[in-house]
Amino acid sequence: MRALVVYCHPNPTSYTAAVRDRVIDRLEAVGAEIRLRDLYRDGFDPRLKPEELVSYADEACNTAGVAEHVADLRWCDTLIFIxxxxxxxxxxxxxxxxxxxxxxxxxxxxxxxxxxxxPALTHITRLAVFTTCGASRWLTFLIGAPGRKTILRGVRLLCAKGCKTSFSAHYRMDSATPESLTAHLDRVGRAVDRWAVVPSHPEEATP
Structure with missing residues (x-):
């Protein structure tokens, strides 16, 4: 398993960082190869520059400013967003x-x-989201959960036809308790364990 973890949070001591650490711990436990992209730590510039927009459809040069990220994406068979x-x-x-x-x-x-x-990400057979939400579950789904849909529907559409998905969220973060935070980390660990042990490539499976 080759897992690319795309992590995004401005506070290095946040609860989201604890979620990241739990995910990586469980991946390491099953011997996965891991690449971590910490977007804030790395100073990733999210702005699509005018010249990038002009060359957006030109496959010969449209990755010039993000070549290392593209290499990671092409390398992985498991893509995880935190x-x-x-x-x-x-x-x-x-x-x-x-x-x-x-x-x-x-x-x-x-x-x-x-x-x-x-789709051109057909080498990706696992897609997972681990997130936190200030709102409740019902309010998030009432609004339409656009973040979840962007990844688990939009990005998922570009992956392998049988791509497995996983989603874990701690809702009502503003009223979280030590008990709820601990329980959610345990859920995150179990979620990774459920699919991390399954071979991502048919040739890796035991007959």
């Missing part, structure tokens, strides 16, 4: 990562006049 949900969606830095890294030729193929985009 972030806080703000305004029911993705933090701006993470949304910018999607804008700049998931470009034509990397994440999808541009459509012709009669079709739609075609």
């Amino acid at each position: 972030y806080p949900t703000w305004w029911y969606g993705l933090p701006a830095v993470l949304k910018g990562w999607l804008d700049r890294v998931l470009v034509p030729g990397v994440a999808f193929q541009m459509p012709d006049e009669n079709g739609d985009i075609k």
